[in-house]
Amino acid sequence: MTALQHVKLGTYYVVHMPEPDDFAFWRERARQLVQCDVPPDRVAWVEPGGNGSLFSHGDKRLPVPEDDKIIRASKRFLSIAKNVCHHSDPERFSLLYAMLWRLQSNPRLMEDKADSQVRRLEDMDKSVRRDAHKMHAFVRFRMVEDDEGNEHYVAWFEPDHHIVRREAGFFVRRFANMHWSILTPRGCIHWDGETLRESGPAQKSDAPQGDPAEDLWRKYYASIFNPARLKIGAMLKEMPRKYWKNMPEAALIPELVAGAQRRESEMVDAGALEFEDRPETLAAIDKAIHACRKCPIGNLDNQAVMGEGPDDAALMIVGEQPGDQEDQAGKPFVGPAGQVLDAALEQAGIERRETYVTNAVKHFKYVQRGKRRLHQSPTAKEIDVCRWWHEAERAIVKPKVVLALGASAARAMLGKTVSISKVRGEPLALDDGSELWVTAHPSYLLRLDGDAKAEQERLFAADLAALKDRLAQLAQ
Amino acid sequence: MTALDTMQKLEILADAAKYDASCASSGTAKRNSTGGKGVGSTEGMGICHAYAPDGRCISLLKILLTNHCIFDCHYCINRKSSNVRRARFTPREVADLTLTFYRRNYIEGLFLSSGIIKSSNHTMELLVETARILREEHDFRGYIHLKTIPEADPELAHQAGLYADRVSINVELPTDSGLTRLAPDKNSRQIEGAMGGMKMAIRQSKDERKRFKHAPRFAPGGQSTQMIVGADAATDSDIVGKASRLYGNFKLRRVYYSAFSPIPDASAVLPLKRPPLMREHRLYQSDWLMRFYGFAPQEVMQATEADGNLPLDIDxxxxxxxxxxxxxxxxxxxxxxxxxxxxxxxxxxxxxxxxxxxxxxxxxxxxxxxxxxxxxxxxxxxxxxxxxxxxxxxxxxxxxxxxxxxxxxxxxxx
Structure with missing residues (x-):
């Protein structure tokens, strides 16, 4: 009987696949069947262990083609077919055969992405590639040592499709010098550093149950997560729940998600820096700083000291913080350092009444020694917190020139710690276009004596004189 | 103070690194461990080995060598004036940790950055030493991303490029004024100078490899950078403009945008509120428009509203x-x-x-x-x-x- 007669007689054929992913076998049989003009609805493709009973009447002997007719299949079809063979859908071989059949009359059919069969194959191809990618990503080895101390890395993984054999190469290339096994319900692969071996399906209990390194990994996973950015949907999209059971870190997820809101609000509260809108009048600042407890200095027994001077002064002088006397008087620069400053300003010809005098830190920081309150320098953090207030003052007064007295005031203006000796005598540009002059704090002069004192007093006077010239220049 | 164990150090130094957005492991040269002594392969496409509940991919072991720092950048949790717990790894500890994770298939490789200790050069030497141990002593062929320090000696940065797949230098903030204000120890000219140096080295290496097959590779994964969004007053127009200049001038593979997120012990000059994640998302979309959809930067800017920002409700x-x-x-x-x-x-x-x-x-x-x-x-x-x-x-x-x-x-x- 010739092949053509077979078809005319309406014979059904059944092809039993030897392996669930044997593309080469499918290709040979499919070519033979197309050559004999057997239409797709006359062939049943049965995978190993698959249910072939519906087609048990089908002929297992395939027709032999009379001539070697050329079968056409586009490159795109072949590359998709190779992947689709690994899919778990029992219809995959029939679908491929149907497509191969149609390609004979329309060789460019694969380009028609709106065709529903093309789309289905494309989706299956994508699903296989995704499963393979997730296998590369989510396989987790556990290390076991044998009696001779050799390390063996064993993983348990549950792929959706028949991809284990297909992906062996990836793991061989990556872990060429390790001994490893990947156990799956669809078969296992083993590498001993030289050869790859396959074995039948395994169970989860065949794999080792833990690895000390997993504690480190879980710690890393928990620490790299930023609770302020919770996006559960984005995580689930790429790491669906079905994979979680074989990933040591996934057990932490519910706890991390539940704790995220608490941790975020703790971070915000710990900073406790939720400043209200910036006050827009000096009176409002005055009121607000008295209530300010943003840093520990505000909790000492002291009062906030507001800046003093005209609200349109061209010159703003910024000190470090109020001292003992300033704290009692509630006014800046009225103690010993204030007197040094007043004298120096007078000598330079600068009117203190026309300048706005304030401090980088609004409260007096001290330690109690008997009856005395000893001055303590504010920390960088405390200065930074208080920046909020003197920036508000600066935004209202809008001085053309700011004179910072000492390193703390300079830090408050620049946001970084600078050395007075390096930056004094020259103006520095500030964000708002005004300029900053830096000099020593007058209390520094009080602590010195002898030649050093004379030298520093000379420098201080020179800085103020230069400032006076600059003010005169700007006033023109 | 008692010595910290590896677990505690890992906790502190991973926590300190989580504000860096990038975790990419793609786009580098293909290689594998066949015929070598160690482990590792890169096959073009990056692999995300896990996802954290923040939706970000975990591809690399992303840690700091140390979170001690002599700089005082306001947006940074590791700045000098922060009260955060400090820890320090040795280069060898980091290399061992990387291999422990890599052999179990947790990661694609290492993304190492560091706070600045002693000096920029000293820190950079330690980063390079870590990469050297991995590459030379362990024949590690996985992915390495090194954060380079713009203030360090260019020779050290060059060595980093010879070991690493990707190098990056963060521009941190989109405007110079923002940088001056929030990162007073950094300098945009220095940052861009270092990026320019990297670009030249990458181009030169590509050129040499065309002519000599065995010329050493230099950062085959290119260089990238990161900008913080929402810490200063820069508008989306500013950011898009800056990003396109960076792509153009320095041939960057990626510009990452990182929504400024609240950090423990934050500096007072920064907004402490929920990170502007939607704004970050819109910026990434605009980045895509420029890279894959043929939009010119000006066209993206035309999509912004009167305040210079992209609308948040529509893409x-x-x-x-x-x-x-x-x-x-x-x-x-x-x-x-x-x-x-x-x-x-x-x-x-x-x-x-x-x-x-x-x-x-x-x-x-x-x-x-x-x-x-x-x-x-x-x-x-x-x-x-x-x-x-x-x-x-x-x-x-x-x-x-x-x-x-x-x-x-x-x-x-x-």
């Missing part, structure tokens, strides 16, 4: 289309790839499929529906064989028709 491509309605509708059966890429709701993949399919059939709205996610979104901007939007494209309320119906409630809205 930048739709915002642009609503402003330039005379460019629509586009005929899917005739239009060029460039024009199709402008249609809101059509991605590069859908456009490719339309171009392929229309050789075989005249596309109807139904067919377009099969190739896109949402035909409702595309419909006002296209013509098909059986569909013309007629008045739809010109309707004044089109934006409200296309914007998400209800503002999605934030999970933790205050």
């Amino acid at each position: 930048p491509k739709l915002a642009w289309a609503l402003k330039f309605r005379d460019r629509f509708p586009v005929d899917v059966n005739r239009a060029s790839r460039e024009d199709l890429l402008r249609v809101p709701g059509l991605g590069t993949r859908a456009v490719g499929q339309i171009l392929a399919s229309r050789r075989h059939r005249t596309l109807r709205l139904d067919d377009v529906g099969k190739l896109t996610v949402s035909v409702a979104k595309v419909r006002p901007f296209i013509c098909t064989a059986d569909w013309r939007p007629t008045l739809l494209t010109d309707r004044a309320d089109l934006r409200s028709l296309l914007a998400p119906k209800q503002e999605q409630l934030e999970l933790f809205a205050a």
Whole structure:
């Protein structure tokens, strides 16, 4: 009987696949069947262990083609077919055969992405590639040592499709010098550093149950997560729940998600820096700083000291913080350092009444020694917190020139710690276009004596004189 | 103080590194461990080995060598004036940890950064030493990303490039004034100078490899950078402009945007609120428009609103289309790839499929529906064989028709 007669007689054929992913076998049989003009609805493709009973009447002997007719299949079809063979859908071989059949009359059919069969194959191809990618990503080895101390890395993984054999190469290339096994319900692969071996399906209990390194990994996973950015949907999209059971870190997820809101609000509260809108009048600042407890200095027994001077002064002088006397008087620069400053300003010809005098830190920081309150320098953090207030003052007064007295005031203006000796005598540009002059704090002069004192007093006077010239220049 | 064990150090130094957005492991040279002594391979496409509940991919072991720092950048949790717990790894500890994780298939490799200790050069030497131990002593062939320090000696940066797949230098803030204010110890000219040096070295190495097969590779994964969004007053226009200059001037592989997120013990000069994640998302979308959709930076800027920011409720491509309605509708059966890429709701993949399919059939709205996610979104901007939007494209309320119906409630809205 010739092949053509077979078809005319309406014979059904059944092809039993030897392996669930044997593309080469499918290709040979499919070519033979197309050559004999057997239409797709006359062939049943049965995978190993698959249910072939519906087609048990089908002929297992395939027709032999009379001539070697050329079968056409586009490159795109072949590359998709190779992947689709690994899919778990029992219809995959029939679908491929149907497509191969149609390609004979329309060789460019694969380009028609709106065709529903093309789309289905494309989706299956994508699903296989995704499963393979997730296998590369989510396989987790556990290390076991044998009696001779050799390390063996064993993983348990549950792929959706028949991809284990297909992906062996990836793991061989990556872990060429390790001994490893990947156990799956669809078969296992083993590498001993030289050869790859396959074995039948395994169970989860065949794999080792833990690895000390997993504690480190879980710690890393928990620490790299930023609770302020919770996006559960984005995580689930790429790491669906079905994979979680074989990933040591996934057990932490519910706890991390539940704790995220608490941790975020703790971070915000710990900073406790939720400043209200910036006050827009000096009176409002005055009121607000008295209530300010943003840093520990505000909790000492002291009062906030507001800046003093005209609200349109061209010159703003910024000190470090109020001292003992300033704290009692509630006014800046009225103690010993204030007197040094007043004298120096007078000598330079600068009117203190026309300048706005304030401090980088609004409260007096001290330690109690008997009856005395000893001055303590504010920390960088405390200065930074208080920046909020003197920036508000600066935004209202809008001085053309700011004179910072000492390193703390300079830090408050620049946001970084600078050395007075390096930056004094020259103006520095500030964000708002005004300029900053830096000099020593007058209390520094009080602590010195002898030649050093004379030298520093000379420098201080020179800085103020230069400032006076600059003010005169700007006033023109 | 008692000595910290590896677990505690890992906790502190991973926590300190989590504000860096990048975790990419793609785009480098292909290699594998066959014939070598160690482990590791890179095959082009990066692999995300896990996802954290913040939706970010975990591809690399991303840690700091130390979070001690002599710098005082306000946005940074590790700045000198912060009270955060400090820890320090030795290069060898980091190398061992990387291999422990890599052998169990947890990671693609290492992304190492560091606070500045002693000096920029000293720190850079330690980073390079870590990479050297991995590459030379362990023959590690996985991915290495090194953060280089712009203030360090260029010779050290060069060595980093010889060991690493990717190098990066963060520009940190989109404007110079923001940098001066928030990162007073950094300097944009120095940062850009270092990026320029990297660009030259990468180009030179590519050139040499064309002529000599065994010329050493230099950062085959290129260089990237990161900008913090929402810490200063820069608008989206500023950010887009800066990003496009960076892409142009330094041939960067990626510019990452990182929404400024609250940090423990924050500095007072910064807004302590929920990170502007939607704004970050819109910036990434605009980045995509420039890289894959043929938008010029100016065109993305045209999509911004009066305040210079991109709208948050609709994506930048739709915002642009609503402003330039005379460019629509586009005929899917005739239009060029460039024009199709402008249609809101059509991605590069859908456009490719339309171009392929229309050789075989005249596309109807139904067919377009099969190739896109949402035909409702595309419909006002296209013509098909059986569909013309007629008045739809010109309707004044089109934006409200296309914007998400209800503002999605934030999970933790205050």
